[in-house]
Amino acid sequence: MERGYWIKSKPIYTSLVWHEKATSHLVLASGIGGMAALKLFQQMHPAQPVTVLYARYAQMEVDYSETLKKVVPDNLHVFKFEEDLLTELKSIMPHMRMGLRIYVAGSEGFIWDVAKAVKPFGVDDAHIMKEQTDTLARNVYCVHCKAVTKSVTTNIVACCGCERMLFVRDHFSRNLGAYMGLMVDAESPGELPAIEEIYP
Amino acid sequence: MNMIDVRVAAIEQVTPLIKHFKFVKEDGSKLPPFSGGSHIVVALDAEGRTYRNPYSLMGSPTETDAYHISVRRQENSRGGSAYMHENISVGMTLKITHPVNLFTLAKMAHKHVLIAGGIGITPFMSQIEDLNRLGAEYELHYAFRSYKQAAFVEELQKACGNKLHCYSDSDGKRLDMDALLSNQPLGTHVYVCGPSPMVVGVLETAKNLGWPDSNVHNEQFLAPPVGESFKVQLAKSNLEVQVPAEMSMLEAIEAAGVQPEYLCRGGVCGRCELSVLESDGGLEHNDHFLTESEKASCKKIMPCVSRTKGKRLVLDL
Ligand code: FES
Numbered sequence: 001m002e003r004g005y006w007i008k009s010k011p012i013y014t015s016l017v018w019h020e021k022a023t024s025h026l027v028l029a030s031g032i033g034g035m036a037a038l039k040l041f042q043q044m045h046p047a048q049p050v051t052v053l054y055a056r057y058a059q060m061e062v063d064y065s066e067t068l069k070k071v072v073p074d075n076l077h078v079f080k081f082e083e084d085l086l087t088e089l090k091s092i093m094p095h096m097r098m099g100l101r102i103y104v105a106g107s108e109g110f111i112w113d114v115a116k117a118v119k120p121f122g123v124d125d126a127h128i129m130k131e132q133t134d135t136l137a138r139n140v141y142c143v144h145c146k147a148v149t150k151s152v153t154t155n156i157v158a159c160c161g162c163e164r165m166l167f168v169r170d171h172f173s174r175n176l177g178a179y180m181g182l183m184v185d186a187e188s189p190g191e192l193p194a195i196e197e198i199y200p
Numbered sequence: 201m202n203m204i205d206v207r208v209a210a211i212e213q214v215t216p217l218i219k220h221f222k223f224v225k226e227d228g229s230k231l232p233p234f235s236g237g238s239h240i241v242v243a244l245d246a247e248g249r250t251y252r253n254p255y256s257l258m259g260s261p262t263e264t265d266a267y268h269i270s271v272r273r274q275e276n277s278r279g280g281s282a283y284m285h286e287n288i289s290v291g292m293t294l295k296i297t298h299p300v301n302l303f304t305l306a307k308m309a310h311k312h313v314l315i316a317g318g319i320g321i322t323p324f325m326s327q328i329e330d331l332n333r334l335g336a337e338y339e340l341h342y343a344f345r346s347y348k349q350a351a352f353v354e355e356l357q358k359a360c361g362n363k364l365h366c367y368s369d370s371d372g373k374r375l376d377m378d379a380l381l382s383n384q385p386l387g388t389h390v391y392v393c394g395p396s397p398m399v400v401g402v403l404e405t406a407k408n409l410g411w412p413d414s415n416v417h418n419e420q421f422l423a424p425p426v427g428e429s430f431k432v433q434l435a436k437s438n439l440e441v442q443v444p445a446e447m448s449m450l451e452a453i454e455a456a457g458v459q460p461e462y463l464c465r466g467g468v469c470g471r472c473e474l475s476v477l478e479s480d481g482g483l484e485h486n487d488h489f490l491t492e493s494e495k496a497s498c499k500k501i502m503p504c505v506s507r508t509k510g511k512r513l514v515l516d517l
Contacts, residue, residue: 122387
């Protein structure tokens, strides 16, 4: 990787901080992301209404739901899986008004699932505050067969769709919520560089 | 800038202070297409100088047989609007620029809230045509002093029906910005055009309620303020230009035969930006374009509205 060089398409994640100006807040967290939600409430309890949706079992099987129940005043909803959280999110979005601030914490895959879910309601991902927790694992989009291989921790991975060996690039697509994967041994089949875990 | 020759086809006194002008091409051909919210600059040769004033295009962007603008006679006009009111008559020819849109509707918006104050209604006159054609969801909030001074209320009622909400000072009816902006569905964009306190009011309210900047749009062309007379030296053109008190720097530079770029002539678009090489006094920045730190650095100036507090300025032009 070249030094001193930003890859434009690669999203930048920060730590969650409350927006002071808002009419309401919506916090979405998954797995270890629950810690980021707890940290938000350490900062303060906002004056405006807050809704928290938390999915217990992300990749790493940690559960902050008991602590969240003690800290979040009301409007905490706990789900077993991220998919359930996303279904609930889509059902509450139509009732939301301008001035809503959205905060997401979880794996990169979760962050972009949320971004995709709220986009049809007129929320641009630029206005979502995002914290990457859990893991650096990447979703990888195969440019050959268009399948997305989830939670990839290595530099090279076998595509879940076409089984080609894909090199995981830094080029990220916000629409797909995934990094581009390009066949690595196209020129000389079978000749693979070392496969290493670099996105733990 | 290449200009279009037009003939004044009709003039209508809409209210005691507002006149509506209709322009057509001399040869009867169509004028260039435009989108809702666009403006043109009208060039007027008067009293030995050229006024160039921006006006919003009204009417339907799909009908380009004619352009329509409305001009309010400004109380302390430096001449442009008064000249339009007193000296322009049907049949005269004028030069106008191609339309430019610095106040476009957001294509991705789920809903549009339009807020107009007084003559600030004009850019919305073309936008509502676009919105109606697209079947978009919108509301138009129009505030004015009194029904007698308010232009186009009947046309708007016809075009917008119950999407139009009028607020007349004389009836004591006020537009409650906070109430209006605190209960809009997600994906709403707000647009404001009107007197400065109104624009500032909308911007502040939206900000305080947590609206993202990208969902808030305003059009607020400033009239170039008058000031002290000073000299500008144009380094590249090797010219020295005297800027009289009642002329803008841009106008004076144009009068000297140099043609800097511009779009809005009102301190908002940024197109006319020039680099300041030297100045013997502080700059008087009147624009809404440069950031506070850029203004403080005194390295850039928008000649359409800004001046110097000193006697002499050297520009990289
Ligand atoms: S012409 Fe637009 S800022 Fe000067």
